[in-house]
């Protein structure tokens with residue numbers, strides 16, 4: 001039963017990830033932005049697939065060989081309980097794991113609970129042992145804080161609902177690039193963005209209108225700004241230990257330059273996408289900022305828009 005599930009998840013997940021990865025090998029004859037969209041789409045689909053099927057594989061017990069020192073990226077956790085010495089016991093349902101963090105949220109250890117991929121609840125007893133009740137199979141586990149199994153038995157079907165809901169909801173510090181592995185919904189969202197990009201890259205001859213492209217530019221610029229801000233936050237984590245006479249100016253420089261870089265990067269990517277020329281219907285590309293213009297590659301027609309932006313040369 002156990003082994004069958006592992007094989008099933010490996011087969012389906014493996015097929016999905018191989019298909020997603022092979023989509024990145026696209027012809028070099030297609031336009032550059034389509035190749036970029038295809039490559040990025042394939043990458044996001046692989047990440048989403050690894051997150052979703054990786055969690056599923058862990059939940060059915062296929063990753064029990066992971067060492068105690070392996071920390072699954074938890075992200076947002078519900079039902080977190082605390083021991084008398086303020087250690088945090090974190091349940092992670094998607095991977096079927098329990099992870100222990102010290103009072104300063106440093107990772108201590110983690111292990112897999114045989115919950116068969118379903119929900120489970122935690123509570124800490126007077127003696128600081130961790131009690132686990134699983135949702136459907138009505139199993140009752142007792143673990144020590146280091147993950148040693150003390151007992152495992154079945155309990156009455158109502159036990160899960162009667163079990164106290166003492167846990168808190170907490171965001172466990174998780175690197176931005178690991179969030180897709182923390183929650184199947186995020187895995188799916190990343191995969192869906194990837195699928196959308198693959199679709200855009202595979203369309204033979206879509207030509208979008210100028211208004212639609214202006215909206216895309218705004219979205220990409222905003223996304224670039226957010227991305228730059230996240231990068232700046234990561235940089236600040238690294239420079240935080242420096243004396244504040246260094247860390248404050250460095251942080252400000254990092255924030256400004258990464259936010260600006262993100263804005264320009266987002267705009268650069270958006271401007272790889274061609275637009276239908278109003279004169280000859282072939283490919284036009286955006287340029288400039290005051291105002292934003294569209295220059296046709298074929299007939300040379302320049303279409304002015306009423307949109308202006310305050311960055312860049314002209």
Ligand SMILES: [Zn+2]
Pocket residue numbers: 277278279280281282296297298299300301
């Ligand atoms: Zn034209």
